[in-house]
Amino acid sequence: MKIYHNPRCAKSRQTLALLHDHNVAPEIVLYLVDVPDALEMKDLLLKLGMTPLELIRKNEASWKENYKGKNLSDDQVIEAMIAHPKLIERPIVIKDTQAVLGRPPENVLKLL
DSSP states (O other): OEEEEOTTOHHHHHHHHHHHHTTOOOEEEETTTSOOOHHHHHHHHHHHTOOGGGGBOTTSHHHHHHTTTOOOOHHHHHHHHHHOGGGBOSOEEEETTEEEEOSSGGGGGGGO
């Protein structure tokens, strides 16, 4: 398993703790430092069954200041997430060909 994790995010910490409680030691990707590229983002979205816009944190200042109200293509939204990784909703947990958003953290139980 792999978790796209932000240690400063309570939901991300709770999701990681839930995995540990179930004896899962996932690979941890600190996505704010190791930013996914476009192909990786498209793969994540496919596994999540989400559109790029559904994975955006719309209350982030960088979204409101640069993108809100604009008619963006999926590729442009992905480019925004790469340029501003804080826009990526978190945490994302992956197991094989499936992924879930850890909001709420109990969503990861679907992968166990």
